[in-house]
Amino acid sequence: QGPTGTGTGRPRSLPALPLVGSLLQLAGHPQLHLRLWRLQGRYGSLYGLWMGSHYVVVVNSYQHAREVLLKKGKAFAGRPRTVTTDLLSRGGKDIAFASYGPLWKFQRKLVHAALSMFGEGSVALEKIRLTAPLLPPKVCREAASLCETLGAAQDMALDMAPELTRAVTNVVCSLCFNSSYRRGDPEFEAMLEYSQGIVDTVAKESLVDIFPWLQIFPNRDLALLKRCLKVRDQLLQQKFTEHKEAFCGDTVRDLMDALLQVRLNAENNSPLEPGLELTDDHLLMTVGDIFGAGVETTTTVLKWAVLYLLHYPEVQKKIQEEMDQKIGLARHPHLSDRPLLPYLEATISEVLRIRPVSPLLIPHVSLADTSIGEYSIPKGARVVINLWSVHHDEKEWDKPEEFNPGRFLDEQGQHIHSPSPSYLPFGAGIRVCLGEVLAKMELFLFLAWVLQRFTLECPQDQPLPSLEGKFGVVLQVQKFRVKARLREAWRGEMVR
Numbered sequence: 001q002g003p004t005g006t007g008t009g010r011p012r013s014l015p016a017l018p019l020v021g022s023l024l025q026l027a028g029h030p031q032l033h034l035r036l037w038r039l040q041g042r043y044g045s046l047y048g049l050w051m052g053s054h055y056v057v058v059v060n061s062y063q064h065a066r067e068v069l070l071k072k073g074k075a076f077a078g079r080p081r082t083v084t085t086d087l088l089s090r091g092g093k094d095i096a097f098a099s100y101g102p103l104w105k106f107q108r109k110l111v112h113a114a115l116s117m118f119g120e121g122s123v124a125l126e127k128i129r130l131t132a133p134l135l136p137p138k139v140c141r142e143a144a145s146l147c148e149t150l151g152a153a154q155d156m157a158l159d160m161a162p163e164l165t166r167a168v169t170n171v172v173c174s175l176c177f178n179s180s181y182r183r184g185d186p187e188f189e190a191m192l193e194y195s196q197g198i199v200d201t202v203a204k205e206s207l208v209d210i211f212p213w214l215q216i217f218p219n220r221d222l223a224l225l226k227r228c229l230k231v232r233d234q235l236l237q238q239k240f241t242e243h244k245e246a247f248c249g250d251t252v253r254d255l256m257d258a259l260l261q262v263r264l265n266a267e268n269n270s271p272l273e274p275g276l277e278l279t280d281d282h283l284l285m286t287v288g289d290i291f292g293a294g295v296e297t298t299t300t301v302l303k304w305a306v307l308y309l310l311h312y313p314e315v316q317k318k319i320q321e322e323m324d325q326k327i328g329l330a331r332h333p334h335l336s337d338r339p340l341l342p343y344l345e346a347t348i349s350e351v352l353r354i355r356p357v358s359p360l361l362i363p364h365v366s367l368a369d370t371s372i373g374e375y376s377i378p379k380g381a382r383v384v385i386n387l388w389s390v391h392h393d394e395k396e397w398d399k400p401e402e403f404n405p406g407r408f409l410d411e412q413g414q415h416i417h418s419p420s421p422s423y424l425p426f427g428a429g430i431r432v433c434l435g436e437v438l439a440k441m442e443l444f445l446f447l448a449w450v451l452q453r454f455t456l457e458c459p460q461d462q463p464l465p466s467l468e469g470k471f472g473v474v475l476q477v478q479k480f481r482v483k484a485r486l487r488e489a490w491r492g493e494m495v496r
């Protein structure tokens, strides 16, 4: 450490040219997480690079990730502002892309409180009377509908992706708007289309984010993103207006009502401190964030889980044996069954480790001159945590490329634990994922419901789909088809 406590010298840096920075070292490598992982061999686990004029620090080890996220969380709690994120969040009025500050803290607190209120039924928001059903029964309702679809497609090769997206979107719709969609609903189809458009354009490491001055030229991706956001905003606005009109101030049906209620309480009681005013834009973007951060991530993890079960039928069999023993056929799985099904829980953990859905988290920014390890990091540096490296570090994990749910179980196979602290699928510290509890609830219930009833198989005429991910907004799964075979014990049984 130097005399200021901010480290001595910068980390080693990739070569950089004027204007383009280190882009040439990264161009032509679409799997950015893997490229950054491999560059450790030459530059060490912590190194710097330049994206245009932006200085970026890449963190590949758990020890440094812990320092950034936990030990010095506040110093690294900023987010970069880019053309794309400004468009997505109306200039950072959401949570995920907002700068660190009192309003961001307030929004986080509200959503966190609302999620625990709807999730566990704890009355966390003062003076709020809840009239909506809690989330676990809503997730079960969607799981039942998913099983119905799989049952109807018996023995056909099915692309489960749209069904999983619908199930997860409906959970988020229930949470935010107290509504859900049936298959083929035109509003729902529009929603799927614009979401895909956003995911596709944001995934294209848009050059305008590196060189904002490129905006003066026509840009097809940016134009598509703007069109998709227009549709998203119209839909959000319509829901918002409906909620404002129906809102009576003493009952809360969903997250949107909860946000309106909190704003009303604040206005009626004492005026909020300056800088803490929640404008309509803030409320809309907060809800938009829950969709943006909550649908693609959870759906993708479910797809990875299904894909791994096709590759490892013995894991699937073991989950089903555990379910048969602990739950049987007489009832559906509940959230409270989680401690009874440690092998299913361990499988979910292993999927989240081996294919982390956000392999580079969301970039952080240093808010002051600071340090990582012995190196000094200037204020304004973008810090990328390479979760892929952290989850595949041979010093932390035994045979990290091997899919082995058992590594998350104790010797008796009864309790779940992580054999290494180097496990951060939801990030950690003050920017940790806000939806971790909800996501884990969904992953558990959807998989438990499906596997209680069906065995998932690769259609006979098709090769096993690839386990290689594609880097984008999330680590995407390539398209694949599944045969959902009704399990022997369920044949002839009525769906209860």
Ligand code: HEM
Pocket: 095, 096, 097, 108, 289, 290, 293, 294, 295, 297, 298, 301, 357, 358, 361, 362, 363, 425, 426, 427, 428, 430, 431, 432, 433, 434, 435, 436, 438, 439, 440
């Ligand atoms: C399995 C599913 C999910 C995974 C693996 C996941 C993972 C993550 C990760 C890695 C981050 C970035 C942390 C960082 O930058 O340090 C994040 C942020 C975030 N996630 Fe999730 N997430 C999931 C589901 C959800 C859901 C369901 C919601 C909403 C209910 C959600 C809401 C958010 C929000 C709002 C942030 C931004 C937090 C902030 O910047 O303060 N996520 N998530």
